[in-house]
Amino acid sequence: MKSAFYSAFVLFAFCFAFIGCKDQPQEIPVTVRRLEKELFAAKSPADLEVLVQKNPFLRDYFGIPKGAADTLITNQLYSNINNPDLQKFNEELQTQFGDLASLKTQIQQAFGQIKAAYPDFKTPQIITAVTGFMGSDLYVSDSVIVIGLDYFGGSKAKYRPQLHEYQLRRYQQDYIVPAILFFISQKYNKVPAEDQTLLADMIWYGKGFEFVKHVSPETPDSLIIGYSQTQLDDVYASQQDIWAYFLDRKLIYQTWDAEKERFIGERPATVEISQYCPGAIGRWVGWRIVSRYLQEKPTTKLEELMATTNVRQILEESKYKGQKDEE
Numbered sequence: 001m002k003s004a005f006y007s008a009f010v011l012f013a014f015c016f017a018f019i020g021c022k023d024q025p026q027e028i029p030v031t032v033r034r035l036e037k038e039l040f041a042a043k044s045p046a047d048l049e050v051l052v053q054k055n056p057f058l059r060d061y062f063g064i065p066k067g068a069a070d071t072l073i074t075n076q077l078y079s080n081i082n083n084p085d086l087q088k089f090n091e092e093l094q095t096q097f098g099d100l101a102s103l104k105t106q107i108q109q110a111f112g113q114i115k116a117a118y119p120d121f122k123t124p125q126i127i128t129a130v131t132g133f134m135g136s137d138l139y140v141s142d143s144v145i146v147i148g149l150d151y152f153g154g155s156k157a158k159y160r161p162q163l164h165e166y167q168l169r170r171y172q173q174d175y176i177v178p179a180i181l182f183f184i185s186q187k188y189n190k191v192p193a194e195d196q197t198l199l200a201d202m203i204w205y206g207k208g209f210e211f212v213k214h215v216s217p218e219t220p221d222s223l224i225i226g227y228s229q230t231q232l233d234d235v236y237a238s239q240q241d242i243w244a245y246f247l248d249r250k251l252i253y254q255t256w257d258a259e260k261e262r263f264i265g266e267r268p269a270t271v272e273i274s275q276y277c278p279g280a281i282g283r284w285v286g287w288r289i290v291s292r293y294l295q296e297k298p299t300t301k302l303e304e305l306m307a308t309t310n311v312r313q314i315l316e317e318s319k320y321k322g323q324k325d326e327e
Contacts, residue, residue, distance in 0.1 A: 025112035028123055030104050036090060036130040036149065040081050048074035061129070061139045061146050073134065080132035089159055090130045093149050096157075097173065100128070106177040106216060113215035117302045118188065133161055137171070140183035152176055166268040166279070170226045178212050178223045185211035188306040195311060198260045199252040202286030203311040205264070209287045210294070214302045225287065231278045236324065238274075239288060242281060243322030245273050251282075252315075293318035295325070 042048045052058045052070045062073045080086050097103075107126060115121045127146045129135055137151035151161050154172035161171055170179070185208040191200050212224045222229050235242065246252055246263075254260055260282075262272060267279030278284075293314050294300055308314060 025109070026115045028108050028111040028115055030108040030111065030123070030126060032100050032104060033125065033127045035127050035146070036094075039077070039129065039131065040087070040090060042078060042081065045071065045074045045078040048077055057139070057141065057144045057146070058135075060141075061135045062131075063136070077131060077134055080134065083132070085159075086130075086132045089150065089153075089157075092158065093130055093153060096153065097128075097149055103173070103177060106219075107180070110177065110181055110215040114184065117215075133159075137161065138176075138179055138183065140180060142187070145180055147176060147180075164268065167266065169228065175223055175226070177216065178219050181212040181216055182208050182224070185306070188303070190307050190309050191311065192309050196255045197252065197311070198254045198263060198282060199286075199315060200311045201260060201264045202252070202282045203290060203314055204286070205283035206286035206288070206290030207306055207308075209283075210290050211302065211306060225284060226280075227278050227284070234276065235278065235281065235284055238277075239285070239324070240322035242273060242277065242285060243320070246282075246285065289315055289318045289320045292320040292325075 038051060039048070042051065049070045052062075052064075052074060058064075059070070062077075064070060064073055104126075111121070111123055115123075122142065124141065124143050124145045127144060128149050129146055130150045131148065133148070133150055135146065135148050137148050139146040150159065151171050152173050152175070153160065155168075160168060163171065189204055189207050189211065191204045191207075209224050212219065213221070220229075221227075222232055225232075227235070251259075251263065263270060263282035264280060269275055270277040270279055270281045273281065290305070294305065296317055296319060
């Protein structure tokens with residue numbers, strides 16, 4: 001995941017005034033193909049090779065290099081699906097996720113909002129898979145979205161992906177749709193490639209988070225950005241000090257990758273500011289700037305926001321100075 005989202009939301013109470021300007025959403029029917037049933041029905045590695053050949057997106061999902069034989073993956077995959085532990089885990093996941101009715105409803109509503117803003121949006125096919133963590137957690141393209149259910153079993157799952165504890169919070173069912181929508185936002189999120197500043201990265205994330213909130217307005221902010229509610233409350237209360245840190249050290253126009261990564265990359269904490277300040281704090285500050293920008297320009301439509309490339313203009317017109325929304 002390239003990234004991720006909230007409460008009784010004083011936190012962003014005014015951030016989304018532009019939602020009132022959106023076009024009427026369309027009804028987008030969504031079905032889910034349960035690929036794991038096809039995988040576990042395979043009787044030989046050759047069956048899996050045929051499946052991969054008939055579904056070329058699986059080469060990308062499994063990360064098979066161009067020109068490499070499918071057998072690099074299918075032999076191991078066949079071994080996995082015949083492992084009794086994975087078979088039992090798959091049964092547990094099928095019980096946990098059920099018919100995915102809630103996920104389908106969320107995706108259908110969000111796709112309707114996207115279609116209203118972008119009439120040329122074509123609904124991708126939704127596919128689930130269980131592979132024993134061989135594929136990606138999420139694979140998102142214009143035509144196909146693959147959800148690796150084994151990654152999203154949550155804290156009570158028997159098996160979990162090998163990630164840090166602070167990352168594992170996002171690997172549960174409620175985070176799936178916000179993560180998919182953030183991936184989709186990247187197609188529409190315009191930021192000039194020549195702008196290599198930290199500010200450009202911050203605004204890019206901020207616009208992506210706003211996209212998710214716009215097309216799925218009931219989604220809590222904690223699920224979009226991946227902070228706990230306590231972290232959101234703390235950074236919101238401390239944002240004036242956080243913003244002062246960025247300004248005092250002239251960070252927003254920093255172009256050195258290693259320095260930018262301290263504030264935009266995934267970390268358990270941004271210790272340069274405080275041991276209690278969550279990682280990727282620059283993404284959150286970028287969201288605050290974009291949401292204040294929308295508060296100042298409430299008639300802005302989603303497609304206008306996403307097409308705006310002048311990040312300095314967004315900062316200036318946001319009038320953001322680390323203040324809370326009521327200030």
